[in-house]
Amino acid sequence: MSTTSSFVNGKPQASLSLNDRGVNYGHGLFETMYLSSGQLPLWHYHRQRLHLGADRLGISLDSSRLDTYLQQALEAVPSDGILKILLTAGLGPRGYRQQCRSSSYAIQYFPFPPVAKAGDLRLQRCNYALPHNAQLAGIKHLNRLDQVLAADELKEGYDGLLLDVDGNVIEALSSNIFLFDGQNWLTPELDLCGVAGVMRRLLCEEIMPNLGLHVIVKPVSLASLLNASEVFVCNAVRGIQPVYELAGLARWSFQPSGSETAIVMKQLSQTYPYFRP
């Protein structure tokens, strides 16, 4: 990667100091954003989540610095792809106690990954169980060993389905999950673990309501997932992806027209043409 696709605190730079609290403790946050025609269509949601996370982790987040750095990066990188922000608590002396607030703002550009073929999304249930932690739940912090260890279980070609220590369905490895139970759309409550995705929020607050639908947010058992008539996962980069299989446990057939999932996908792509199915 050329240095002009990575910036730290507004300067072309592709690394973080060994004295950064992000490096040493994972004391930081990230956002992975869809970049389309030089725009970040869901920026307002990403920004809000970043602020929420910064509050929770005691990280100072200066909106105008962030805007400046982001604008600078947007002018330097290609107009389509993925932009990742990494915000850390910044430089500090050794030790857990935070002694100064000199946050690091890192921005990286990535080209789009190869697109998965239609019909490709197959989930595998991971045995690794997400621990509960209300203080860290929902935000996109840098302590991601849970996801790393869960990902290590996956067979080639499968995305991971993550359950928590109570056996409830929480999310996929890097996306949220929605299921249609025949009457309603449901998505797992994320107050004890999981990442509250920006696309999940967009669907719950904007896309579904505009269709006259109300998403029920509640604990979701594995049994309810297996009994669901339709299932999709979603994130801010890939949009909505219908799930075809939970390996060894369930299969779903996706109807590109007429299905409940197709209706939501159509509404999303009409509102945000970036997210074409």
Place this chain on the structure above:
Amino acid sequence: MSTTSSFVNGKPQASLSLNDRGVNYGHGLFETMYLSSGQLPLWHYHRQRLHLGADRLGISLDSSRLDTYLQQALEAVPSDGILKILLTAGLGPRGYRQQCRSSSYAIQYFPFPPVAKAGDLRLQRCNYALPHNAQLAGIKHLNRLDQVLAADELKEGYDGLLLDVDGNVIEALSSNIFLFDGQNWLTPELDLCGVAGVMRRLLCEEIMPNLGLHVIVKPVSLASLLNASEVFVCNAVRGIQPVYELAGLARWSFQPSGSETAIVMKQLSQTYPYFRP
């Protein structure tokens, strides 16, 4: 810090790439080691814990590379202080799934921190509760938001006492805890959370047995801590430190001669003269 006190993969370097899995996910480990007269007295224990952690996290650890890099660093830095190793899963593409094994070996030198005055060690009970996670318990990984959030509660001059979600005593912020119940030394079991310190191991396996003592490792309730007749914390840099107070809950008086703690401290300093009380 001058660049000659930081090395990455054998080269003078004070930063890690933004594409390093340690930076993005905390996919890595660290060891903080006492450096005395150019030697790392507890290196064999640190090394074993590093290997254990690397196995758990799927990080490749090449002993001969580690030895070479360490030797190189030891020749370049002052002969007394603290040496920190940071071993990460190394460079990789975006995404939780590990696709290559190109570990990063970072080594940093720090001068000793100011020494705490005798009688100084006072603990404050943190409200932040350590979640359970058998797969991550014991090892010294880079996902340390638990410690960061707990440290944020501390009043000036206090070290943190960490309990788990069941309310059992686990450890201090960056040290392990031992208590004398009038008959035996006890230290908390760390199979669900906490870091199994190198000094804890040295005391349990070498120092205490050489005094004819057997340390009981088991779950420790807050009540047993409060009822203990003596309490100390320990780590590989500070050795043994008697605890004088658990703020608002208990006080202990340390007798520099004759007490059970003094006996253990004397044995430690006789075996490893680096750890003088």
